[in-house]
Amino acid sequence: MKKQLIGLLFLVLSASYFQPAVAQQEQDAPFKIGTASFLLNGKPYVIRCGELHFARIPKAYWRQRLKMVKAVGLNTVCAYLFWNFHETTPGKFNWEGQADAAEFCKIAQEEGLYVILRPGPYSCAEWEFGGFPWWLLQKKDLKLRTQDPYYMDRSRQYLKEVGRVLSSLQITHGGPILMVQVENEYGSYGTDKDYLLKLRDYLKEANFNVPFFTCDGVVQLKNDVQKDLFAVVNFGSNPEAGFKALREVQPEGPLMCGEYYPGWFDSWGNAHHTGSSDRMVKELDWMLEQKASFSIYMIHGGTSFGLWAGANCQPYLPETSSYDYDAPISENGSANPKFYALRDMLKKHLQPGEHLPDVPAGIPVQKIAAFNLTSVAPVLSQLGKPVLSDTTLYMEDLGQGYGMMAYETTLPAGAKSTLDFTEVHDYAEVYLDQKLIGVLNRMKNEHSISLPALSKNTRLRVLVEAMGRVNYGDYMHDRKGLQGEVYRISNIGKLQLRGWKHYSIPLGEGNPAFKYQPVATAGKLNEPAFYKGSFNAKNNNDFYLDMRWFKKGVVWINGHCLGRYWNIGPTQTMYVPGVWLNAGKNEVVVLDLHRPLAPRLQGLEKPILDSLTELKAISSNHRKAGQQFGNNAGSLIYSGTMENSAKWQNFNFPLKSGRYIAIEALNNFAEDAYTSIAELELLDENGKQIPRNLWKVIYVDSEELKSQDGKSENVFDLQYTSIWHSQWKDNSPKHPHQIVIDLGAQINISGIKVLPRQDMETGRIKDFRLYLTNKPFKGL
Template sequence: MKKLPSLFLLLLALQAGKIKAQSKPVTNLLTTSSFSISDEDFMLNGKPFVIRCGEMHFARIPQEYWRHRLKMAKAMGLNTVCAYLFWNLHEPAPGQFQWNGMADAAQFCRMAQEEGLYVILRPGPYACAEWEFGGFPWWLLKKKDLKVRTQDAYYLERCRLYLQEVGRVLAPLQVSNGGSIIMTQVENEYGSYGNDKEYIGKIRDYLVEAGFTVPLFTCDGPSQLVQDVRDDLFCVVNFGGNPEANFKALRAIRPKGPLMCGEYYPGWFDSWGTRHHSGSSERVEKEIGWMLDHKASFSIYMAHGGTSFGLWSGANCPPFLPQTSSYDYDAPINEAGWETPKFVALRNLFSRYLQPGESLPDVPARNPVITIPAFHTTETAPVFSNLPSPIADETVRNMEEYNEGYGAILYRTKLAGGDAGSLQIKEVHDYALVYLNGKKIAALDRRKNQNTCQLPATKKGDVLDILVEAMGRVNYGGHIHDRKGITEKVELIVNDKNTELKNWNVYPLALNNDAAPSNLKFRAGETNAPAYHKAKFVLDRTGDTFLDMGTWGKGIVWLNGHCLGRFWNIGPTQTMYVPGPWLKKGVNEIIVLDYNGPKMNVLAGLEKPLLDAVTEKSSVKKHRKEGQQVNLAYSQPVFTGAFNEGIEWQTVNFKATAGRYFCLEALNAQRADDHYTTGAELYLIDEKGKEIPRNKWKIVYADSEEMEGEDGKADNLFDLQNTTIWHTQWQDASPKHPHQVVIDLGAEYRIAGMRYLPRQDAPNGHIKDFNIYLSKTMFKGL
């Protein structure tokens, strides 16, 4: 068959000859010698090949369980696994690379090959993946004017050095060298961030320079493809539903070549303070079945999510929502490696689409599970009694400027004394405890946009402490340059007069992603102040278990030198996955850092996880104040229309109108008895037919949002994920139509159309009749 024409493919061919001469072939259990892309198919050893792939991240799986998880993937019916590399895992400090333990990417690729699985490699430099800083190393942020994912000279040079190291380690494991790697991705979903195709070309060139000769590709959502697709790179499309419509979007950009979904979402990730996400097995089976019927390849994101051990979990923004350490994802293979109903459904489905000579192996047995009877911690090391030497500084600075990547930071100053007032911190990143003379007076939570607290009258010499915990850095979107600690300054406001506080002692409280600090001074007893709590317990046998953190506050757990991740009693996760190989027969040691203090200092190991127990009202602030109501009586709609039934993208065009504030008003739903409004994604089109950028969009009003029963916030309308939706309230009340959402576009545009994607998983809330309003100034009532 005719190959995709490209000068770049000629370059790849020349590079291939160079690599073959330099590399030792690995044991080739898959007996593959060639993989290529034709006008219609992926070609494996000269024959058409449909990629049945599933994502699993070796960094989220205990190394001792890699083979088990790969066997599970094979037993489910996959023939390929997709794996991100996280730059920050492999280069923790500039020029210091690590490829051992859970960072041993080469061993994972070799093991996949031994289990009869090919590998699609996603080396970055940007990954996203709900991973701290999207995979970027924190030390990049020490450069104040850094701009990641651009042609910033320093950033590009560090990318080049990193990718050269990736090539040194992994290029020998490509199929052209007898290995398992059949494709390599260039960057990741760049169209959701920018449109500099020259930048994508440079990252591609770095991969070629590093020795990658297998087909290179980009991936993006259907609407973002136009932003980053290049003629000299293959491309795939990411989506969470409706494959037929989304492949049409891919075909509009790339008329030839095999169809592939680079990320198909069977579930979703969880954030602290929100409900656990799940997805329908029936939907997943139906949509993947459609792809198989049409010879479309896919990668299930995630086939197995695992756990963001250590401090590797990331965050979304806005609003700021740090993600849980559990990355269960409601995936077919759950966090502990167990088969789920999705696994069974997909195994049955795949068994009907096997290639000649292919068969499904038996499903591996689950790893043993144990319970651990309740035990108490017996020693504590208070944070304030274990401070390092201070750094004197006139003003506060962020953590990165003190050469700190992860953990917490304490800012201390003495006050001049005066009347009561308010303390304003610009800004808290991410969770601050404020103390006056050792007494806690406030807790400030970035999720709730809390940066201010009341300060009582003080006298000269009173000590102000601000302890700031860093959660995961933002991993997606325009707020990704997420520096930690206090990012600007601290002011005291008394009688409407602002005074910046100065002359600080700063204590960086650095943590890493492995063992707890080694220099802690423990003592007998317990405390509710920020402290490390230690206990020992004895086991006569080992196995997986789920550490019950239900009586604890907020913090981090280490077990026998392994960091299990973060806990927070607000949920939804109330347990922490403990891999059996990290336990020992005999004496085990556990250390718990709790910033808020436990209700009871008791721990236990359970047989099953608790993944969906939210204990606080939604931390996400609704976009409607008490009694607030948008008044559209003084505005004329720029368009009035009706959507068709179904889950397809729907586009409306109208006379170009200038405005900064956009309002969509749903007058009713497709079903007469349906009082709800839902929507998955929304785009606005300018008079030239191009989508306007959404990176500065902000919801200023939504008449109704479901925050308790599910994640139904209005921000989901432009989060680039069609698996998340705006849903009007249904749990405690069900207000009737009309329903309105108002968006500040961040600047004035001439708008000539709108694209709307209904929710994909149910007909509930699908909009029928609607009005569109645009205004240069804020609508009345807001």
């Protein structure tokens, strides 16, 4: 009797803390969250999950990809919904064709897989605007991911529609959906727990009655974990530390990694990311030995077709259309060595009565012989009717979501001067009359350009291409076009340019009608143009379109938008699904912002995912020849020693003031030549984080750009898995290593926070020094 009373008391205490186990589920529910494990039909259940996104896979290939997921040894798939993929126009929802989320879930169930649904409203996922519809930005005072009334009302309408389409597919109704996520990684953005609970209530109103959960990274968990919602933790390595952090905020319940990273996504101008197969297998095996559940992000990355690839910020980094992710299932759905290593390990952890099906045959690939594009349509000479405004407008002001805009005004005669556009979102070509005088790239924080002396009034044209909207962090209100006032600055003063004409050039699945002419008679074009041609395909096999003759733009095959290409790399090819081909003639249209080397294409059997042509495509030249951090002892404000851990390291000191800050690594715990940092933050006089939007790296003694994305700007890019890493591929300079940041203004600093690299110990700093000054450091 005594033991029974103790057991009853334990259950009562557990229920009082661990609400998700009892409050949001019926006692006879087929899937429940217990105090120690998930329960499926009353029996302990370990979720072996993998993430893949139906929006990134041609619908005709959904079943093949899901068969691959089953064959590798998983029992569940995680599926994001992207709000902007389903509500492209306010109030008009699309759940058909490529957007048929219900059909995807049904196929998953037919293939023996359960589904974890991640409906948003915010998703991230390196997807355009994190999944938010662009039209939200037409409301100028919008505050995303807050209790802003307009944002919450639109989110509620969207989630109600999600419930209409998908609530009948919950396991409580005989469907495959086990759990539903509330928002996504909110702890990395805010701390308003009432906001999360309201979204949870919207999901309840939408007739979802399976368990709800939240996910976040190890260091952000504390910001959104609460007893009313089950929590899972995201990490890319060190599961023991990740689960320890989860236990600190959620003492009971099954352990689950909501996103385990086998690779990483790619951004333009950075080396292709890969992940260790051995580490992945070892860490997932360890999790399963502990009866812990997981979801591999991504098990199959796929492709961000169309203009759906997003961007990160600080600095601005648009992502590639290829979302290969170095995942176990490659971009074209084929099994790679990582797949087979994972399958061999998962065979040891099958549940009673479970067996692995054979690996499906791969979708065949083909070569396409080189062919020429024979017609061309210049863009600037075929602009439509303009919208007039005294000052520059955003793309969203014109009712346009994606593509390009042309701005036009008149420059009066005058001496040499500089044009300053405040900010350019995201890539601009500047023309005087018909002459291209330069390019401005947001990735390099370029927003001004020199003007020659003008002897007469001259037409100024600025063609702005919108790349992906920021999908993560504090800079998501990413409106496109020219930002703010435009000034002409000369020795006689500062003149604001007015009287602008705005031309919309929408791109995506439906493009403006341009008149084409033969390439042979068009002459040398020095402006953006559409190039068109055709090729014959013998079959419907996949291939990779080789874009190395072209420079920057967008590609369509038979009306399907394949995405963006850019010759800076790392991606030099574009995945072409064979199911989008015609038997016989196939039409290709290529928009190129610059004159191509030749209007020529070919199809390859293998992708080119890691070929950088500009190692400094993003980073400016942080270290000039002969430049060296000098003796700056007079600017030293702190010396300290870090811990050898993946946790945030906090260091406080008496209040100091300055504009230029330098952190100098003297050594590391491995006693080798390398230095790495994941994130660097500064604290103001109240101990609060100082905004980093004006930060700019002006010197780093060493950074790895060739074989790893180790650029110095990673220390303030808001991504905890990206790092600054000193050079190691071709040279390994010894300590000390320094990074110098211009903070953009003189500020007061009372401390720093440093996040060491998360995936391994290599490069973690031991002893360091911190310098601060109002003038550039000696030697720089």
